[in-house]
Amino acid sequence: AQKVTQAQTEISVVEKEDVTLDCVYETRDTTYYLFWYKQPPSGELVFLIRRNSFDEQNEISGRYSWNFQKSTSSFNFTITASQVVDSAVYFCALSTSGTYKYIFGTGTRLKVLA
């Protein structure tokens, strides 16, 4: 069975601090895809990144970076120098080949305080 665990329910940081959001996944498939989405207070989920299981290269996009480690089944998301606009709920998701379904974690609410 597939599963995504985001153990951190809520995190509060002060602006300019770095913060890492954890994501641990479970799947027996060798081909799978991992995603991160941001849900700001407006409610609409915004796609951030997609990773396939054959690409373990870490990725950096501005202040955002992602660390994919198959050995620990983790796909963690780090925000460097956090800003108030980063306040949102962040979801990690998993999909596997041969299915049309996406498995979402329960989300981590990030509060960045000014």
Add this chain to the structure above:
Amino acid sequence: SQTIHQWPATLVQPVGSPLSLECTVEGTSNPNLYWYRQAAGRGLQLLFYSVGIGQISSEVPQNLSASRPQDRQFILSSKKLLLSDSGFYLCAWTLGLAGAYNEQFFGPGTRLTVL
């Protein structure tokens, strides 16, 4: 470019009343379409998905149903709403002709309150 619309944005309905939420996608063909529900402060629950016109897969055996009368239109319905149907309903699409390989794009959502 592709856009996804949902309406209404908010809805307050009495228990036992019917429901119809609509989602349409522009700028793409043969999308895979999804309905999710998010209870207050909770994660996303997949309700239905569709990989083609008239093709509906149900994940939740409750009083909700979905239909896809046109390629880029996805409708969520209920004949009689329950209090537990309250929540934030999100429609999403992905590129079709494949499995769940691609990222999903979400609509703005409908906030439903059942009283």
